[in-house]
Amino acid sequence: MQKIGVFVCWCGSNIAATVDVAAVAEAVKGEPGVVFATDYQYMCSEGGQSLIKETIKEQGLTGVVICSCSPRMHEATFRKTVEAAGINPYMLEIANIREQCSWIHKNKEEGTEKAIILAKAAVAKLNLNTPLIAGESRVVKRALVIGGGIAGIQTALDIAEAGYEVDIVEKQPTIGGKMTQIDKTFPTLDCAACILTPKMVDAAQSEKINIYSYSEVEKVSGFVGNFSVTIKKKPRYVNSDLCTGCGACMEKCPSKKTPNEFNMGLDNRTAIYIPFAQAIPKVPVIDTAACLHFKTGKCGICQKTCSANAIDFDQKEELITKEYGAIVVATGFNPLKPTKFDEYQYNQCADVVTSLEFERLMNAAGPTKGVLLRPSDQSHPKKIVFVQCVGSRGQSCRDHSYCSKICCMYTAKHAMLVRDKYPDTDVTVFYIDVRTPGKNFDEFYRRAVEEYGVHYIKGMVGKVEQVDGSLKVQASDLLSNDQMVLDADMVVLATAVEPDPTAKSLATMLTASIDTNNFFTEAHPKLRPVESPTAGVYLSGVCQGPKDIPETVAQGSACAAKVIGLLAKDKLLSNPCVAHSDELLCNGCSTCANVCAYGAIDYVDKEVNDHGKREVRHIAVVNEAVCQGCGACTVTCPSGAMDLKGFANRQIMAEVDAICK
Amino acid sequence: MREINEMLKKKVSELLENGTADRIIGWQAGEFCYDVTPAVMRKDNLDELFYNGFCGANQSKYLIQESLEEGKVLALLKPCDTYSFNQLVKEHRVNREKVYALGIPCSGMLDVDKIKALGITGILSIEDNGEEIKVATMYGDKTCKRTEVLQERCKVCKGKEHKAYDELLIPDEDAPEVPNGEDRFELVNKLEAMTSQERFDFWRGELSKCIRCNACRNVCPACSCRTCVFDNDNSGVAAKSNADDFEENMFHIIRAFHVAGRCTDCGECSRVCPQHIPLHLLNRKFIKDIDEFYGEFQAGEDDTAKGPLTAYTEGDCEPSIVMEKGGEA
Ligand SMILES: Cc1cc2nc3c(=O)[nH]c(=O)nc-3n(C[C@H](O)[C@H](O)[C@H](O)COP(=O)(O)OP(=O)(O)OC[C@H]3O[C@@H](n4cnc5c(N)ncnc54)[C@H](O)[C@@H]3O)c2cc1C
Ligand code: SF4
Ligand code: SF4
Ligand code: SF4
Ligand code: SF4
Numbered sequence: 005m006q007k008i009g010v011f012v013c014w015c016g017s018n019i020a021a022t023v024d025v026a027a028v029a030e031a032v033k034g035e036p037g038v039v040f041a042t043d044y045q046y047m048c049s050e051g052g053q054s055l056i057k058e059t060i061k062e063q064g065l066t067g068v069v070i071c072s073c074s075p076r077m078h079e080a081t082f083r084k085t086v087e088a089a090g091i092n093p094y095m096l097e098i099a100n101i102r103e104q105c106s107w108i109h110k111n112k113e114e115g116t117e118k119a120i121i122l123a124k125a126a127v128a129k130l131n132l133n134t135p136l137i138a139g140e141s142r143v144v145k146r147a148l149v150i151g152g153g154i155a156g157i158q159t160a161l162d163i164a165e166a167g168y169e170v171d172i173v174e175k176q177p178t179i180g181g182k183m184t185q186i187d188k189t190f191p192t193l194d195c196a197a198c199i200l201t202p203k204m205v206d207a208a209q210s211e212k213i214n215i216y217s218y219s220e221v222e223k224v225s226g227f228v229g230n231f232s233v234t235i236k237k238k239p240r241y242v243n244s245d246l247c248t249g250c251g252a253c254m255e256k257c258p259s260k261k262t263p264n265e266f267n268m269g270l271d272n273r274t275a276i277y278i279p280f281a282q283a284i285p286k287v288p289v290i291d292t293a294a295c296l297h298f299k300t301g302k303c304g305i306c307q308k309t310c311s312a313n314a315i316d317f318d319q320k321e322e323l324i325t326k327e328y329g330a331i332v333v334a335t336g337f338n339p340l341k342p343t344k345f346d347e348y349q350y351n352q353c354a355d356v357v358t359s360l361e362f363e364r365l366m367n368a369a370g371p372t373k374g375v376l377l378r379p380s381d382q383s384h385p386k387k388i389v390f391v392q393c394v395g396s397r398g399q400s401c402r403d404h405s406y407c408s409k410i411c412c413m414y415t416a417k418h419a420m421l422v423r424d425k426y427p428d429t430d431v432t433v434f435y436i437d438v439r440t441p442g443k444n445f446d447e448f449y450r451r452a453v454e455e456y457g458v459h460y461i462k463g464m465v466g467k468v469e470q471v472d473g474s475l476k477v478q479a480s481d482l483l484s485n486d487q488m489v490l491d492a493d494m495v496v497l498a499t500a501v502e503p504d505p506t507a508k509s510l511a512t513m514l515t516a517s518i519d520t521n522n523f524f525t526e527a528h529p530k531l532r533p534v535e536s537p538t539a540g541v542y543l544s545g546v547c548q549g550p551k552d553i554p555e556t557v558a559q560g561s562a563c564a565a566k567v568i569g570l571l572a573k574d575k576l577l578s579n580p581c582v583a584h585s586d587e588l589l590c591n592g593c594s595t596c597a598n599v600c601a602y603g604a605i606d607y608v609d610k611e612v613n614d615h616g617k618r619e620v621r622h623i624a625v626v627n628e629a630v631c632q633g634c635g636a637c638t639v640t641c642p643s644g645a646m647d648l649k650g651f652a653n654r655q656i657m658a659e660v661d662a663i664c665k
Numbered sequence: 666m667r668e669i670n671e672m673l674k675k676k677v678s679e680l681l682e683n684g685t686a687d688r689i690i691g692w693q694a695g696e697f698c699y700d701v702t703p704a705v706m707r708k709d710n711l712d713e714l715f716y717n718g719f720c721g722a723n724q725s726k727y728l729i730q731e732s733l734e735e736g737k738v739l740a741l742l743k744p745c746d747t748y749s750f751n752q753l754v755k756e757h758r759v760n761r762e763k764v765y766a767l768g769i770p771c772s773g774m775l776d777v778d779k780i781k782a783l784g785i786t787g788i789l790s791i792e793d794n795g796e797e798i799k800v801a802t803m804y805g806d807k808t809c810k811r812t813e814v815l816q817e818r819c820k821v822c823k824g825k826e827h828k829a830y831d832e833l834l835i836p837d838e839d840a841p842e843v844p845n846g847e848d849r850f851e852l853v854n855k856l857e858a859m860t861s862q863e864r865f866d867f868w869r870g871e872l873s874k875c876i877r878c879n880a881c882r883n884v885c886p887a888c889s890c891r892t893c894v895f896d897n898d899n900s901g902v903a904a905k906s907n908a909d910d911f912e913e914n915m916f917h918i919i920r921a922f923h924v925a926g927r928c929t930d931c932g933e934c935s936r937v938c939p940q941h942i943p944l945h946l947l948n949r950k951f952i953k954d955i956d957e958f959y960g961e962f963q964a965g966e967d968d969t970a971k972g973p974l975t976a977y978t979e980g981d982c983e984p985s986i987v988m989e990k991g992g993e994a
Contacts, residue, residue, distance in 0.1 A: 589892050591889065598975050622757055644894045
């Protein structure tokens with residue numbers, strides 16, 4: 005028989021205002037096993053915790069029920085408290101009488117009744133609890149960063165700085181991400197390449213950082229501290245060890261007509277290419293879809309040209325499996341391609357461009373060498389219209405409901421840069437709201453309006469039309485309620501930030517969660533912003549939500565701090581609330597393995613002793629280190645062979661019975 | 666039928682003779698001609714083997730035990746039995762290697778209660794001759810039409826194709842057609858149209874007739890657990906079902922949940938229930954719901970496909986999204 009003490013918390017007035025706490029304590033006194041019950045103002049305070057410890061000793065308690073806030077808040081704290089007083093931390097149950105009771109009831113009588121029921125359910129469960137002991141597991145002192153944008157680079161540099169090994173997996177031929185394509189950066193207008201390139205070089209030169217470029221994560225297994233990850237290195241068809249990055253192959257390649265991704269398709273590249281001059285690694289890749297050798301079996305000019313003998317048409321995809329203690333997701337974003345927004349004529353009209361395309365048109369390393377020219381006829385645009393919020397903050401199915409956060413600022417930047425370089429250009433920005441919170445951000449925007457004379461019109465663009473080589477923009481001014489038609493030489497669409505399309509499959513591989521927009525979800529929106537809900541998986545940069553560079557870098561460093569905190573540990577305690585199957589009851593039907601999202605269940609042929617009868621049976625065995633204790637298998641198992649420690653079927657049933665009594 | 670019987674006997678003795686299998690699960694007549702039960706036979710008592718419209722019993726379940734024994738067992742599987750057979754193989758309950766499955770044709774099984782309901786009593790023998798059923802009774806010879814006395818499950822027959830076999834007695838194309846065509850969800854639709862109180866009363870009324878003989882569970886090929894939770898004192902379920910009459914009714918609800926997504930709709934549970942409780946309706950409600958939520962699914966169609974309720978794939982969406990978008994994302 006257990007000796008149970010029940011402690012009912014007031015939580016100041018949070019609970020006590022809606023629940024008669026003394027009545028709850030009184031009501032549970034008659035429950036089986038309960039030898040002590042009381043109420044106290046703040047159980048989580050030092051006084052409250054001492055009260056628990058003293059009572060455990062005085063009354064010789066074997067278990068404790070605390071009626072308080074959600075176990076998510078203080079379960080860990082109270083487990084430590086009871087452990088300090090000498091009882092097993094899993095002989096503690098928390099009845100949530102705050103979030104699930106006082107906060108949702110107005111009437112004190114109803115609140116009290118429910119609190120009593122919840123307390124009784126916790127007592128009923130605790131009567132069936134058994135002490136559990138957490139296992140230990142080691143920590144592999146290496147981190148994996150998926151995505152080599154500024155976020156991933158920053159995180160990797162910080163982890164390496166602390167002395168741990170880091171691998172970066174980047175799916176593109178080079179690291180750097182979107183920042184490599186940006187011209188100048190708000191709010192200070194320094195050039196993106198000037199501040200990014202040194203970091204890329206640092207990453208490449210760090211002894212602790214290993215970059216797998218042109219690679220993807222193929223498979224992830226394991227758990228916090230002990231992940232095993234298979235990385236797929238796609239064939240570049242160029243031997244990185246031999247290549248000197250001289251670029252002679254690119255000069256000679258006769259296939260020159262492939263749209264250049266780096267310049268957003270605004271010019272062409274060769275089949276063998278290095279995306280841009282500062283690329284890291286500076287080793288070309290062969291685009292097999294464009295390469296004449298791959299298409300016809302002939303050509304091979306690059307191979308003949310290369311004095312280092314680095315071209316290897318037979319290179320094969322390579323799979324590398326490595327162990328990691330922590331995984332960082334830094335997969336970033338892509339700007340939406342506005343192909344579904346017919347009203348802006350993006351598909352039809354070369355002079356309607358996205359903001360990222362505009363960055364390339366302004367960039368000295370871009371297709372026009374930094375001279376702003378219209379894509380259609382290479383003339384200087386004299387009238388430019390910017391449209392904000394394309395695909396953001398909308399209600400229709402082609403829109404995202406969220407604000408992309410960075411577009412107000414970079415549009416102000418674009419407008420300002422144009423006016424600065426080409427003062428005779430007329431610049432108009434259509435906006436829904438201008439949102440510029442951030443250090444020196446509003447000042448920046450005001451400068452665009454006040455010093456650079458950019459016309460800001462609160463309104464929406466209804467239609468863009470191409471008339472005689474120029475554009476007509478139909479719009480409405482929401483402040484004056486006027487309809488207007490503007491002539492424009494160029495229209496720039498500030499399109500929404502979208503998570504990388506690989507986010508969803510990656511989330512599944514990592515058993516991390518994503519929200520309805522496919523942004524990775526943090527463990528707690530306020531208190532754990534850089535951790536995913538899956539232990540050992542961390543979030544860095546725009547993959548978690550739209551951000552500008554300063555915020556991305558701040559988050560990247562925060563994320564590194566968390567990873568370092570984990571890698572610094574020698575061992576981790578595992579959750580003992582895991583599943584296990586009763587070998588005598590198991591049918592070997594494999595249903596449990598079918599539903600386990602973590603692949604924690606194996607089938608083995610095992611000799612069992614069924615009441616003296618020895619036989620070999622095919623049965624389910626749980627890998628306790630991999631099991632997350634989700635319970636999916638236990639509810640699926642038809643025979644009841646599978647059960648969850650700490651949440652056994654009998655315990656749940658006892659709770660239900662207590663509630664339904 | 667006589668013809669098929671001859672062919673069957675010949676085939677079976679051939680297979681036992683040449684060592685393909687060393688025993689067979691066949692059917693044996695009981696006290697009455699319509700009271701037929703499965704039985705294990707060997708070469709020496711093969712004479713007793715026969716096959717007629719009362720050999721409805723699904724043999725698959727017996728294979729759980731039989732496939733644990735030494736040697737290979739010959740199983741006679743009607744088309745519908747093969748679904749249960751697949752399901753059991755899939756769940757590793759029947760060792761496929763220990764079974765030689767002979768697919769036999771079926772022209773629909775007969776329900777003696779329906780014959781009796783036609784006023785035909787004092788039955789001495791029944792001759793199953795295709796379209797017409799000849800019944801010899803204490804009061805003289807009677808006849809009735811096959812379609813009038815078919816079992817409920819045969820009126821919604823899944824078809825004459827065998828979904829698993831090592832050998833077919835006759836090719837599926839040449840097998841007789843079972844006159845089916847009724848909507849198997851007709852009664853489920855009626856139940857769904859009831860108010861919840863009416864439905865509650867209906868099931869309470871039906872389930873209260875249960876005498877807990879466990880025949881439904883014991884015959885069910887989906888109820889294949891080594892130890893049923895209702896026989897396991899530690900499960901916490903067993904004792905509860907004895908608490909009162911309502912808890913006892915829960916036996917059926919729990920059973921229906923346990924077989925959901927696995928029940929092949931073989932109809933054995935309803936067939937064997939001495940209290941004539943329409944147990945198949947509970948299962949069919951689940952089948953209908955599963956079809957509607959996850960797309961049509963027939964348990965036992967093959968021996969590999971994961972059931973819709975017990976499959977996890979990397980494409981599954983987050984629960985929050987299922988709630989929002991109804992599982993489409
Ligand atoms: C037009 C425009 C102008 C901007 N101007 C400014 C500005 O002036 N100032 C400012 O502060 N911010 C600006 N930004 C925002 C800035 O671009 C982002 O804040 C920053 O790039 C975010 O970095 P990131 O590393 O999170 O994502 P990204 O830069 O998108 O990097 C993600 C990296 O991960 C890789 N990756 C993705 N999926 C995988 C995978 N599955 N496996 C391996 N690798 C993967 C990608 O290839 C990419 O290299 C601008 C954005 C745009 C669109
Ligand atoms: S509780 Fe079961 S389903 Fe969940 S992770 Fe553990 S073994 Fe897998
Ligand atoms: S679901 Fe249950 S019976 Fe089936 S294999 Fe898993 S533990 Fe065994
Ligand atoms: S529940 Fe009934 S119909 Fe379903 S498989 Fe079992 S016996 Fe057959
Ligand atoms: S066969 Fe009928 S009476 Fe027997 S347990 Fe099943 S439902 Fe009850």
